[in-house]
Structures are given as structure tokens and as C-alpha cells.
Amino acid sequence: MLSKNFSRKKVKTLNEGLVVLVRGVIGFFSLLIFARVIGKEQISQLTFFDYILGITIGSIASELTVDLSTKAWSHWVGLVVWCALGYIMEMITLKWRYAAKYFEGEPAIVIMNGKIMENVLRKMKYRASDIVELLRNKDIFDLNEVAYALIEPNGQISVLKKPEYLPVTRKDMNIKVKDSGIATEIIYDGIVIDENLRQYNKDRKWLYSQLKSKGIKDPSEVFLFTLDKSGNVYIDKYEDKIKKVIDIGDYKGPY
Amino acid sequence: MKKFFVVSIPIVTLGLFILIMVSGNYLKRPLGNDDNIPALVEVINNNIMEEKWEKASTNTEKLNDAWEKVIKRIQFSSERDEINAFTMNVARLRGAIRAQDKAISLSELSEAFEHWKQLGK
Numbered sequence: 001m002l003s004k005n006f007s008r009k010k011v012k013t014l015n016e017g018l019v020v021l022v023r024g025v026i027g028f029f030s031l032l033i034f035a036r037v038i039g040k041e042q043i044s045q046l047t048f049f050d051y052i053l054g055i056t057i058g059s060i061a062s063e064l065t066v067d068l069s070t071k072a073w074s075h076w077v078g079l080v081v082w083c084a085l086g087y088i089m090e091m092i093t094l095k096w097r098y099a100a101k102y103f104e105g106e107p108a109i110v111i112m113n114g115k116i117m118e119n120v121l122r123k124m125k126y127r128a129s130d131i132v133e134l135l136r137n138k139d140i141f142d143l144n145e146v147a148y149a150l151i152e153p154n155g156q157i158s159v160l161k162k163p164e165y166l167p168v169t170r171k172d173m174n175i176k177v178k179d180s181g182i183a184t185e186i187i188y189d190g191i192v193i194d195e196n197l198r199q200y201n202k203d204r205k206w207l208y209s210q211l212k213s214k215g216i217k218d219p220s221e222v223f224l225f226t227l228d229k230s231g232n233v234y235i236d237k238y239e240d241k242i243k244k245v246i247d248i249g250d251y252k253g254p255y
Numbered sequence: 256m257k258k259f260f261v262v263s264i265p266i267v268t269l270g271l272f273i274l275i276m277v278s279g280n281y282l283k284r285p286l287g288n289d290d291n292i293p294a295l296v297e298v299i300n301n302n303i304m305e306e307k308w309e310k311a312s313t314n315t316e317k318l319n320d321a322w323e324k325v326i327k328r329i330q331f332s333s334e335r336d337e338i339n340a341f342t343m344n345v346a347r348l349r350g351a352i353r354a355q356d357k358a359i360s361l362s363e364l365s366e367a368f369e370h371w372k373q374l375g376k
Contacts, residue, residue, distance in 0.1 A: 015330070022331045026272045033265040068335040071375070073276040 020065060023072050027064040030076065031057070034083040038090060047104050047153045050086075057082050104153050111149035114162070124151055135159065181229030190220040190238075200227060211235075279332030279375025283325055290321045296368045303352070303360045311352045311360070319345055333375045341370040 034057070046054070057079060064075035093100035108120050110131055121128065131149070134157035140146060148160040170177055184196045186207065197207060207219070214235055216222060224236045285291035295318045302311035322345060326338060344367035351359040 019330050022275070026275065029268055030272060033269060036265075070336070071276070071279070071332065071334045073332070076272070076276055 016068060019068060023068075024065045026072060026076070027061045027079075030064075030079060031061045034079065038083055038087045048155070049103070053082065053086050057086070107150040107152050107158070109148060109150050110157075111143075111146050113148075114144065114146060116143075126151065131157070178230045180232060183226040183228040183232070183234065185224065186227050187219050187222045187225035189224075190222060192219050196227075200229075202227075276332050277375075279329045281375075282328040282332070283371065283374050286328075287324075289317070290324045292318065292321055292325060292371055293368070295321055296364060296371075299348075300361070300364055303357060303364070306355070306357065308352055308355050312349075315345065315349050315352055319349075329375055337370050337374045341367055341374070344370065 060075055060079045060082060064072055064079065067075065089103060093103055108124055110117050110120050110124070110126065116128065116131070121131065132143070135141075135143070135146065135149065138157065138159050140159060140161070145161050145165040146159055147162040150158045152158055184199065185193060186196055187193070192204065192207065194204070197203060207225075210233060211217075211219065211222070211225075216235070216237065219225075221237055221239065222235060223238050224234070226234045283292070285294070295314060299311055299314045299318060302308075302314060322341065330338070344363050348360060348363040348367065351363055
């Protein structure tokens, strides 16, 4: 009755889902483009500030998508400002080492000649137990093994062990080794990559002879074939003749 | 050529996004004959001043229809708060005109117009 009296036609309410969809697309691809422009560092190298920068930018992007009470534009400007400032800071620290030290900090020596530097620890706000934990992550359980330890700006620890605890290398033993180089993919997913074959001055004829020696008739049977400088070949076929795969899961799950 | 596309695709994409986001201020303006909100507001204002309540009622429905058309165009670029506020003003205006209340009608109409002005800005 009421609606008959007052409203001849109801104003169609906004299609919220559709608006969120469009704003979501805008937010997603804007973020992708900005991230490609500013972010090349690996996650593990992030300083504390980079970490917060990432969280903030992500949070602005999420508001851009679902906060319909305000315009997308204002959120988007916020996103641009944070990304632009992040980019500028990165450029400054790249070009100007003085600023880099100020903005990003520098490594601090926390163990020197086997002695823990208590003052440095206090300044870095690390407890002795934190240092011991970080060392354990590096497979060091005995502090006596450590000659030097540094806290890097990303919060990780770098350790130089005392010479007597360093492993023997081939050089120490005067063993001559051939440089194996990095293996290159020759067959990937059953497809021969001729460019990589040419790099090693090999041809398909050589490849087929290699495959034949392993009892393979066609490259399409091969999942991965790699070759390195010293001529080492790794071949993995689609058909692995392993009947019973060891199951390392020890708890009964859904599959 | 490859480099050209690598650079131009993100730029064109961002340009398109900006266009969608700032289009509200332009798309709220009349594009046809029956979606001219400022003109309708003025007509209804005159109707109320002259206490022609029948005409005011008809024109309010026209305003409602025009608003429905405008919403479709501006929903991606405008804030929901302003859109909802305008819709509510029109609803109250309808009631005030039925009650033939000049003061409330005028104040609702004035507020609705203010919301329209803020839209997409």
C-alpha cells in the first residue's frame, strides 16, 4: 500500500557486484603494473620498511576494490602516491649511498672474533636468544664455531665460521675438477629446443643417438633433457618405471 | 616493436582506468532529452513555488526516471554515499509533495541538487 502511494517505480539499486568487479579489475592490474615498476627485490631481501610499504599498498588496493562508499579515484591516487614514493626512495638509495645508509640501515657486526657485541645487540634490539636462533637456522649450534656474525638490514644473519670449522674444499686437497657449468634444457615437455643444442655445437643427430642409447625412440617421450658444459646429460621420461612411489605423508588425509 | 608494446600496453591500461574513474563528473551531465537532472530540479522548484502539486509530482517521477538512467552511467566512478543520498532525497521529496508541504519539498530538492553537484567530484 505504502509503496503504491509513494513510489510509482522503485529506483534500481546499484549493482554492487558489478561495480566491485570493475573496481577489482582496476585495482588488480594497477597493482600489477606498479609492482612491476617498483619491485625487483626478492621477498627475502626486503627491509622492514619495504615490508610495511607492501602491506600498505596492498591494503589501499583492497579498499579500492570493495570500499564502495567512496570513489575509486581517491584510493587510486593513494596507491599511485605510495608506489611513486617507494620508487623514488629506491632510486635515491640506488644513486646515493649516504642516503641508503640512512634509509635502509647497514649490516651490523654482532659477533666479532667469537665475542658477542652486547652494545650492538641492544642497539639492534636483538636478544641473545634471537641470535642463537638465527645461528641455528644456519645449522650452527655451537657459538664457538662462529668467527664473525652480521645482522643484515633484512634481519637475517650472515656467518663466517672459524677456519678450523670450515669444510675441506677440493682446492684444499688439490683435486682438479672440470667446470660443469649450468645445465641447459635441450628437451622440455617433449619439445626439442634447437637453439640450446646449437649453443653446445650439437645437432639433432647427436641428440637422437643419445636418446637411442637410452632406448628412447622419439623426443616426445622425454619430459626433460638437460646438458651441461662437461657433457653430462640428464634424461627424465614421461614414463617412469617406478611402480610404487614412496609416500612420505604419515597422516591420513583426504587423499 | 616488442619494446613498444611492453611499454604502451601498461600505459594504455592505466589511461583507461583513469578515464573510467574520473568519468563520473562528465557522465552525470545530460546526454539525452530525458536525463537532464539540473533542468528537472529547476522545473520542480518552480512547480513547488507556484504550489502546482500535481505537476510537481509528475516531474518528480520524471526526475526519478532520469536519475535511474544517470546511475547506470556513473556507478563505476562515483561514491555510493552520494548516490544513495540523492535517491533518499527523491523519496522524501515525493512524500513532501504528496503532503503539499512547501518547506520540506524545497529543502529536500535543494539537498538533492547539492548531492548531484558533489557527485563524481
